[in-house]
Amino acid sequence: MTKRTYEWILPFLFTGGLILTRYLFPAKMTFITEVALYTLYVMGNNILFGYLGYVSFGQPVYLSMGAYSAAIYLAYLGRNPLTAILVAILMGILVGILMGPVLIRLRGSYFTLVNAAFCAIGLFTVERLLIGITRGNDGLWFRTRMVATPLLDIRQPKNFFFFAMLVLLVIFILYRRMDRSVLGAAFKATQGNERRMQFLGYDTFKIRWLGFVLATVLSTLAGSLYAINFGFVNPNLGENSRAAEVIVATLLGGSGTVYGPFFGAITFLGIKEIVSQWITRWELLVGVLTIIVLFKFNRGVWGTFTDLLHRSRKTMLMQRKTP
Amino acid sequence: MEESKTPLLRVRNLYSGYGNLKVLFDITMDVYSGEVICLVGRNGAGKTTLFRTLAGFLKPFSGEILFKQKNVVGNFPFEIALSGLKYVHQDKQVFSDLTVRENLELASYATKDYDWDRVFTYLPKLKVLLQRKAGLLSGGEKQMLLIAMALLGRPSLVLMDEPTEGLAPHLIQDLTQVFKEIRKETTLCIVEQNLPMVTQIADKVYSMKEGKIVAETSNPEEIRALVFEKYL
Numbered sequence: 001m002t003k004r005t006y007e008w009i010l011p012f013l014f015t016g017g018l019i020l021t022r023y024l025f026p027a028k029m030t031f032i033t034e035v036a037l038y039t040l041y042v043m044g045n046n047i048l049f050g051y052l053g054y055v056s057f058g059q060p061v062y063l064s065m066g067a068y069s070a071a072i073y074l075a076y077l078g079r080n081p082l083t084a085i086l087v088a089i090l091m092g093i094l095v096g097i098l099m100g101p102v103l104i105r106l107r108g109s110y111f112t113l114v115n116a117a118f119c120a121i122g123l124f125t126v127e128r129l130l131i132g133i134t135r136g137n138d139g140l141w142f143r144t145r146m147v148a149t150p151l152l153d154i155r156q157p158k159n160f161f162f163f164a165m166l167v168l169l170v171i172f173i174l175y176r177r178m179d180r181s182v183l184g185a186a187f188k189a190t191q192g193n194e195r196r197m198q199f200l201g202y203d204t205f206k207i208r209w210l211g212f213v214l215a216t217v218l219s220t221l222a223g224s225l226y227a228i229n230f231g232f233v234n235p236n237l238g239e240n241s242r243a244a245e246v247i248v249a250t251l252l253g254g255s256g257t258v259y260g261p262f263f264g265a266i267t268f269l270g271i272k273e274i275v276s277q278w279i280t281r282w283e284l285l286v287g288v289l290t291i292i293v294l295f296k297f298n299r300g301v302w303g304t305f306t307d308l309l310h311r312s313r314k315t316m317l318m319q320r321k322t323p
Numbered sequence: 324m325e326e327s328k329t330p331l332l333r334v335r336n337l338y339s340g341y342g343n344l345k346v347l348f349d350i351t352m353d354v355y356s357g358e359v360i361c362l363v364g365r366n367g368a369g370k371t372t373l374f375r376t377l378a379g380f381l382k383p384f385s386g387e388i389l390f391k392q393k394n395v396v397g398n399f400p401f402e403i404a405l406s407g408l409k410y411v412h413q414d415k416q417v418f419s420d421l422t423v424r425e426n427l428e429l430a431s432y433a434t435k436d437y438d439w440d441r442v443f444t445y446l447p448k449l450k451v452l453l454q455r456k457a458g459l460l461s462g463g464e465k466q467m468l469l470i471a472m473a474l475l476g477r478p479s480l481v482l483m484d485e486p487t488e489g490l491a492p493h494l495i496q497d498l499t500q501v502f503k504e505i506r507k508e509t510t511l512c513i514v515e516q517n518l519p520m521v522t523q524i525a526d527k528v529y530s531m532k533e534g535k536i537v538a539e540t541s542n543p544e545e546i547r548a549l550v551f552e553k554y555l
Contacts, residue, residue: 185418200430204401319489
């Protein structure tokens with residue numbers, strides 16, 4: 001099998017693996033759905049963090065924006081969940097286009113902290129300022145207002161599971177394509193040596209802006225899917241105290257890689273799911289694991305796995321060459 | 324070589340520096356199409372600052388930079404690069420995580436010039452290194468890659484900052500041959516401390532000292548006689 005074929009198979013393999021797990025452990029369907037949705041969210045952060053080198057403590061606000069734009073649409077304006085997803089994507093594009101030029105001018109801790117502040121403002125907005133629309137901490141319910149979608153009624157959790165898998169598969173394929181394209185190389189090159197990119201004739205501001213828009217769209221898409229899955233949304237989703245979680249998941253999986261977010265989501269949510277049964281403060285283990293990853297395996301789960309694979313392939317080739 | 328009357332690059336009374344610190348004083352120079360210009364001078368003479376200003380990374384305090392008869396002062400570096408003025412920085416930094424092929428693809432995409440064969444005629448070694456990670460290249464190979472990336476897009480003028488710095492003598496000789504070849508398609512402006520190389524390729528030499536151009540010569544005999552050596 002050529003490297004190219006093997007790479008094309010991976011998105012199908014990973015989503016297929018999730019579907020298989022659902023049949024092996026039917027009781028874990030909600031958890032597996034969450035893995036798919038969280039992967040999309042981590043993928044967004046991975047563009048910022050892994051590809052462009054921005055640490056954002058404001059990602060929950062974009063997730064929350066997606067969730068609330070879908071929820072508000074379904075609660076007040078329309079009934080079709082697919083349209084609600086489209087509304088959330090458009091919201092992501094709009095926010096990315098409008099906020100991007102302001103935020104991506106900032107570097108390092110300034111970007112991190114301004115995003116954190118933006119996250120706090122977002123939380124205050126849905127909790128207090130727009131309480132008439134969002135119902136504040138009581139949350140916004142809309143499950144009964146949703147109408148059946150054609151072909152697959154995604155109001156049903158079982159159907160929603162397959163819908164989430166389909167979305168994940170499509171995003172996997174697009175994400176991989178982006179990684180292999182000039183755009184992916186441009187993202188990484190801008191992070192590595194922005195001046196050299198400018199010497200080559202690239203407007204690196206636009207590259208960073210585009211990365212920000214893509215990251216925001218992935219977060220709002222994930223947010224809208226979360227909202228539709230639960231039929232309800234509340235301000236907890238955009239809590240700024242949860243901002244570090246997505247960064248940790250990105251690190252655990254392997255930042256700057258295509259499939260790192262998938263493994264980051266599995267590892268992070270897996271620890272939360274399993275360990276929280278015995279230890280209330282499950283974050284303790286995540287903290288320890290993050291330290292180990294940062295010091296010992298800074299390429300994360302997927303990065304370390306691919307490194308080992310390359311190394312063993314190299315050793316095999318060497319052994320074949322040696323008479 | 325027949326020179327056109329209008330210079331490709333015309334610099335007049337240029338003052339530039341960093342923040343409030345003035346580094347360049349009243350720089351005036353002309354570069355004509357097809358020429359190879361060498362800038363010589365001690366460390367701290369302002370050669371790199373001049374290149375950084377020409378490439379748009381530093382905004383001059385005052386003065387005029389006309390490239391292809393258009394004022395480029397205040398233009399963004401990427402706009403200057405796309406207009407045909409490329410800058411090869413002295414740090415020899417390539418995109419280490421990307422392969423040689425990906426590095427070239429980035430350069431091609433920006434300029435829409437995918438004629439790699441033309442570049443490989445000057446730098447044939449790169450052809451066999453396409454799959455190698457750029458971070459694993461030697462200093463000389465990195466320099467070759469940077470030159471190749473700069474040549475994509477057929478720039479009118481390439482500024483090269485100390486291309487031979489840190490290279491072994493045989494590599495410098497190779498590079499000299501490369502410069503002799505690529506001057507057929509582009510104008511070169513090179514900051515260089517390696518005087519034997521300067522004598523081999525330069526049509527005109529500007530000597531810089533303490534932020535000023537203190538001497539210039541386009542007399543081949545003077546260049547061969549290293550009359551500018553006293554400024555080093």
